[in-house]
Amino acid sequence: MVVGYNTYIDLLEDLIDEEQEVISTGMTKEVDRTQLAVEAAQDGKRVAMISSGDAGVYGMAGLVLEMVAENELDLSVEIIPGITAANAAASTLGAPLMHDYAVISLSDLLTPWEVIIDRLEKAAAGDFVIALYNPKSKQRTEQIKEARNIFLKHKAPDTPVGIVRSAKRGTEEMMITDLENMLNHEINMVTTVIIGNSETFTFADLMITPRGYEL
Amino acid sequence: MVVGYNTYIDLLEDLIDEEQEVISTGMTKEVDRTQLAVEAAQDGKRVAMISSGDAGVYGMAGLVLEMVAENELDLSVEIIPGITAANAAASTLGAPLMHDYAVISLSDLLTPWEVIIDRLEKAAAGDFVIALYNPKSKQRTEQIKEARNIFLKHKAPDTPVGIVRSAKRGTEEMMITDLENMLNHEINMVTTVIIGNSETFTFADLMITPRGYEL
Incomplete structure (x- = not known):
């Protein structure tokens, strides 16, 4: 499953398979988007949360990990660095x-x-x-x-x-x-x-x- | 031509063709290395100067451009960003x-x-x-x-x-x-x-x- 802000999902168009589940949401919906992604991962799905630039710089990496920490979840999360x-x-x-x-x-x-x-x-x-x-x-x-x-x-x-x-x-x-x-x-x-x-x-x-x- | 510090050239081994000219120099030889690269480029060679991480962060991008500016050279230089x-x-x-x-x-x-x-x-x-x-x-x-x-x-x-x-x-x-x-x-x-x-x-x-x- 691929989750991200509309604009970034559009930029990825060529990389996403037709069979892949894609959830794109509007700006300022960061918390909702993270909740969707974390819940899907808890249900056993392999989820990619998309950021532009580096997810670790004002991006989605922090929010995902904050939610994992807040709820003390046992979820495996890999942060893939990018060019900020x-x-x-x-x-x-x-x-x-x-x-x-x-x-x-x-x-x-x-x-x-x-x-x-x-x-x-x-x-x-x-x-x-x-x-x-x-x-x-x-x-x-x-x-x-x-x-x-x-x-x-x-x-x-x-x-x-x-x-x-x-x-x-x-x-x-x-x-x-x-x-x-x-x-x-x-x-x-x-x-x-x-x-x-x-x-x-x-x-x-x-x-x-x-x-x-x-x- | 590929120019870089020994350790970084070693990391690139799998990406370098046998026919490619490679110049690797020791640490603290940054200015010599840049001079070699810039001179080769002036001779018409296509030269890649290698840095680890992002060449633009304490890397070789600055030194190359300083040398171009200092000598007012008309050289086309492309900086390729990396993950610092x-x-x-x-x-x-x-x-x-x-x-x-x-x-x-x-x-x-x-x-x-x-x-x-x-x-x-x-x-x-x-x-x-x-x-x-x-x-x-x-x-x-x-x-x-x-x-x-x-x-x-x-x-x-x-x-x-x-x-x-x-x-x-x-x-x-x-x-x-x-x-x-x-x-x-x-x-x-x-x-x-x-x-x-x-x-x-x-x-x-x-x-x-x-x-x-x-x-």
Whole structure:
């Protein structure tokens, strides 16, 4: 049985057999979806729960294991790692994640905004390269502006910023800009934003963070 | 032509044709290796430069692009993303990276130790999940102790810690412990260490960071 969010099931079309049972549900139905998958597995079915990117990064791996732990179930679960959006987007931009980096989601649906703000502050003050997930949606439009203001307290306005939409999904689009100008470009729910550290530079259409080697 | 560090070329044995030119060099020869690869590409060869994990995370992608930028070369380079150790190790441990996380290398060969210390402080103070790369080598044995001391200023002694050696290399070993006891376990150059945030918990042999859903 294959269980997943509609959009991800569509992406898998070519890999799913006609005989396979498929359950696809809408967005924000994560808990229901997990319950269905766990119950089917308890009934003896072999169930694949689908995430995009890496299931272990803001994906379904955690929810499945939380449900197993909460109910003290004796279920065998294997987590198969994937390439998360930060690394997929980085490869499109060049090599921005070559030094210490922080991955932060701007979605405050499940996390208090104060916690997110504090992490943005700490990551910027520590001169981390920063990858932002869920930077903006139709409902959430202010978070990316606040995040940029926090970054500007610690990082120069010409710090390189990479914007990648639909990383590695076949319809990928990318743009390299800087902190000063980043809000002039389209940022939406399928966008990953990568902000450089103090040594990140650009060349042609590449964003590069040096590792520190003498060339 | 295939260029890489000896150990990684050995891992690829089954994928390399007999007719393919292979250049493998020792550790710390990264700059020489990159020079060889870039020169061969300038001579018109199609060159694959090999990294383990994700070439874009402390890997060879950055050095190749730095050399291209430094010499303003008109070379076409494609970065192919991979699964970096943090995500590979996380999948073995359960789902520790389900919330905001920081990736930090403890190697001070190319980065001043004060910069690393500052990042450890900021990441711990921001309650990030933290993945440590290059935690210890035969020469560098003190960094992991100092890192632990910094974490203990901000995190509880029973904060879960996952230790994974040779993640996904066929000889993988894993262990879940806590900040208090982490130094009692073998940590070496092929080890990735993941320290939980304030909500990370363990169940059976799993390390889980909740995303925040109501179950």
